[in-house]
Amino acid sequence: xxxxxxxxxxNLHFLAQARDLLTxxxxxxxxxxxxxxxSPVGSHLRHxxxxxxxxxxxxxxGVIDYDARHRDPRLETExxxxxxxxxxxxxxxxxxxxQLGNKTLSVAMDRMGWEDEEGAxxxxxxxxxxxxxxxxxxxxxxxMAAVLRLLGLDPGPDFGVAPATLNYRRSLVEKxxxxx
Numbered sequence: 567x568x569x570x571x572x573x574x575x576x577n578l579h580f581l582a583q584a585r586d587l588l589t590x591x592x593x594x595x596x597x598x599x600x601x602x603x604x605s606p607v608g609s610h611l612r613h614x615x616x617x618x619x620x621x622x623x624x625x626x627x628g629v630i631d632y633d634a635r636h637r638d639p640r641l642e643t644e645x646x647x648x649x650x651x652x653x654x655x656x657x658x659x660x661x662x663x664x665q666l667g668n669k670t671l672s673v674a675m676d677r678m679g680w681e682d683e684e685g686a687x688x689x690x691x692x693x694x695x696x697x698x699x700x701x702x703x704x705x706x707x708x709x710m711a712a713v714l715r716l717l718g719l720d721p722g723p724d725f726g727v728a729p730a731t732l733n734y735r736r737s738l739v740e741k742x743x744x745x746x
Contacts, residue, residue, distance in 0.1 A: 573696035580703045581656045588649040596645040600716035610706040612641035618655045632675035668693045704728050
């Protein structure tokens with residue numbers, strides 16, 4: 567499998583985790599806020615889905631603007647709507663397997679305060695953006711996992727854990743002495 571297809575598969579894996587989580591949560595759990603300063607699961611998930619949409623909307627034309635996200639509030643409050651969006655994004659991403667080369671793209675993000683609009687844009691590649699999406703998603707999933715645990719829910723031991731950490735944990739198990 568080539569690098570791009572492998573990175574797409576990684577991202578599909580994380581979107582599948584969201585899909586699976588959404589099928590286990592109630593609407594109330596999806597919107598619950600365990601502490602005054604904590605965002606609910608729905609807010610974190612909407613944020614991640616916005617980034618995937620921005621990537622998918624821009625990759626064909628070669629320009630990804632993460633600041634121009636849709637920010638659909640229904641994705642934060644309507645679990646069924648979020649589930650449908652996850653499935654749509656999975657289908658769109660899956661259609662790219664084998665279709666994308668590692669072409670150069672222009673990307674902009676967090677350009678608040680930039681006086682020179684052109685200076686806010688940077689060159690990137692499809693592979694780098696897929697790596698970014700993977701890392702960004704894991705980060706927000708870790709926050710979602712913390713929220714869920716504060717609500718007394720178990721998102722599973724791998725939810726919100728970086729692939730490198732999972733590989734490290736597996737290596738520890740493989741190195742452990744065999745039981746007597």
